Amino acid sequence: MRLSKVSFRYRRRDPFVIQGADAELAPGDIVELTGVNGAGKSTLLRLLAGLYRPTQGTIGGRPAVVGFAPDRFPTGQPFTVAAYLRHVSRIRGSRTRGSGTRGGARWEPWAERLHMEHLLDTPLGELSKGGGHKVGLAQALMADPGLLIMDEPFAGLDAATRAVLPDLATEVAGRGGIVVVSDHQGGLRALPALRHWTVTDGRLHEPSSPVPVSDELVDELVTVAVQVPAGELPRFLARMRGEGYPAREIEESAR
Numbered sequence: 001m002r003l004s005k006v007s008f009r010y011r012r013r014d015p016f017v018i019q020g021a022d023a024e025l026a027p028g029d030i031v032e033l034t035g036v037n038g039a040g041k042s043t044l045l046r047l048l049a050g051l052y053r054p055t056q057g058t059i060g061g062r063p064a065v066v067g068f069a070p071d072r073f074p075t076g077q078p079f080t081v082a083a084y085l086r087h088v089s090r091i092r093g094s095r096t097r098g099s100g101t102r103g104g105a106r107w108e109p110w111a112e113r114l115h116m117e118h119l120l121d122t123p124l125g126e127l128s129k130g131g132g133h134k135v136g137l138a139q140a141l142m143a144d145p146g147l148l149i150m151d152e153p154f155a156g157l158d159a160a161t162r163a164v165l166p167d168l169a170t171e172v173a174g175r176g177g178i179v180v181v182s183d184h185q186g187g188l189r190a191l192p193a194l195r196h197w198t199v200t201d202g203r204l205h206e207p208s209s210p211v212p213v214s215d216e217l218v219d220e221l222v223t224v225a226v227q228v229p230a231g232e233l234p235r236f237l238a239r240m241r242g243e244g245y246p247a248r249e250i251e252e253s254a255r
């Protein structure tokens with residue numbers, strides 16, 4: 001897949017958000033995309049996915065099946081998680097060559113690997129940020145994508161699911177797919193052949209060594225104490241953990 005002099009702006013007369021991006025992606029590549037807030041990462045990912053068309057330049061050789069996990073999963077649809085995934089699996093399955101399944105791609109294994117079984121009966125509109133991310137990841141992965149794009153997938157995810165993402169990326173790449181992930185937390189840094197892209201002032205660069213995960217970009221951690229009625233505690237803790245916060249009850253003697 002090749003980007004040739006790709007520039008993009010949202011409206012005529014707006015400044016260009018992406019300017020003259022040149023890059024090549026080969027089967028098996030895993031790319032980490034960094035850049036400060038507003039640098040253009042989400043815009044570049046949407047261009048790669050084919051959701052936006054370049055204002056100038058071209059993107060060629062995009063794999064036929066694209067999985068896109070957005071930074072905010074659109075939760076306005078009137079489905080439960082399970083009903084939504086069933087619906088997507090029917091659409092995906094009919095498009096996926098050799099999926100080996102009649103009537104749809106398999107979504108259940110992804111629900112299990114992404115630790116989302118407890119969410120299956122939840123309406124999309126009631127999901128936490130982390131829950132929405134999981135649905136976004138499941139629908140992106142279930143089609144066996146040749147190009148997998150994930151926009152800040154680690155944000156808001158619980159630790160167990162965060163730990164699975166490098167394996168998922170490696171599996172897609174191992175089947176000859178291309179994986180591009182915007183991530184300012186360095187969640188894929190343990191992968192040996194990880195490529196690093198960074199966007200600065202709309203320009204795409206590929207530094208030879210990764211941009212350090214800077215203190216400026218990673219939120220400082222603070223500890224807060226919250227009082228809730230005892231009967232609500234399990235639900236409260238589950239909700240906080242679902243959003244990726246390491247929440248726990250403080251013992252009486254420590255209060």
Ligand SMILES: Nc1ncnc2c1ncn2[C@@H]1O[C@H](COP(=O)(O)OP(=O)(O)OP(=O)(O)O)[C@@H](O)[C@H]1O
Nearest residue numbers: 010011017035036037038039040041042043044071
């Ligand atoms: N739909 C849109 N219409 C007009 N301008 C937009 C739109 N989406 C993004 N922009 C602008 O494009 C620029 C790049 O935004 P983008 O979301 O791609 O950056 P980002 O690097 O992903 O930021 P963040 O890390 O905050 O998500 C910003 O100035 C943003 O305000």
